Amino acid sequence: MSVQPKEFIYVDEIELNSILAQLDNGLPTVIKDVQEALSGNTEITSSEIGKNGKLDVVVAKAGTNKKDKSESHSIEQQMSQQAIETVYSDYAVNIIKKRLDEERQLKVTSKQAVGAYVLLQSKFEILNFSRMNRLMNNSALADMLTEQEGLDHEELDSQIEGLRQISKLTDLYSTITKGVDLISINNALVYAESKNFRMNASQRQVLSNGNRKITILGIIESVVSEEDMDVDFQVDDNTGLSFLSDLESGINMYLIHLLGDKILKKDDRLVKPIAIYFE
Known part of the structure; x- marks a missing residue:
């Protein structure tokens, strides 16, 4: 039976590593799973939680000659680094879900107390609102309104005023x-x-x-x-x-x-x- 892959669009790595560090054997479990997933391609040579709360992982190409200083080798290492960081985060999420679920700490409804994992x-x-604010304050948008055909002076003034009011609102909401x-x-x-x-x-x-x-x-x-x-x-x-x-x-x-x-x-x-x- 095939497994439908998850499409991750957001990961808070600092929070992720903080929770992993508090779970029994959480971080070693993730690293082991990542190594197995990338077996034959890369290996993790060292790992630690950096000052910024993110996991600093050093990877090496399997079977690589350490004296090889070629540009292609450098690119391969960079690609391996990017791949392993992404794979690490995705595996870490699955480990956290599994552990919290096993301990009955993971709830599937929002009506929970403060501090609950959901x-x-x-x-x-x-x-x-920041994106919306940039759009509303783009002078090209006002120019397009003034160039509309079939609008009389009163209708145009009404639209320009509406744009101005919306712009003020997005100014406020983009701030908060x-x-x-x-x-x-x-x-x-x-x-x-x-x-x-x-x-x-x-x-x-x-x-x-x-x-x-x-x-x-x-x-x-x-x-x-x-x-x-x-x-x-x-x-x-x-x-x-x-x-x-x-x-x-x-x-x-x-x-x-x-x-x-x-x-x-x-x-x-x-x-x-x-x-x-x-x-």
Whole structure:
């Protein structure tokens, strides 16, 4: 029976290695599996967790003469390095899933307590406001509106004003979600660091147009309350500096809530993803 490969689109290597380090024999198991998978092609000569939290793996071409300094050999080693890093991450995700499932720590519904590991599969929508903001502020877009045929002066002014208002909104939302893609799934909102995706923003946006369900391996970071979606700007003499931190968090949640219940509502979970893929 054939196995359908997973299409990994996101991996948080720092979180991945942190969890592996806490699992009994987790890291050696992954390295052993990767060596077996690449048997006859490459071998892992050393590995350690670097200062940045990522796994630094040194690989060598099997049967290679160490004196061979040719350009082709250098390219082969670079290709082997890239391949093994990708294979390592994919194997690591499978090991973590297996171990957490064996220990009954992996839940398949979002209604869990803070700190719970979850494996969620759902229809989804990806929001990248930084990309949207760049589009709205592109002068070519306004130029195209003014060049439309059949629009009278009033209609054109209305469209230009609409574009201006949307641009202001994307300015605001790109600020509060800087460096992050929001992924809306059933009863949860996923905050995914944009740098950890294996595809660019344009490719990610196309994914939302499909009918596939996305799979999220992640950690419940917060449960949204009614108070989270409200913001109070009142300041008095007893207000401490902690007010600023609370205010920033409150504004962020309030603005996300304004996008609609489809994106965020009371009792939804905020999820930090470890890996995101399609099956």
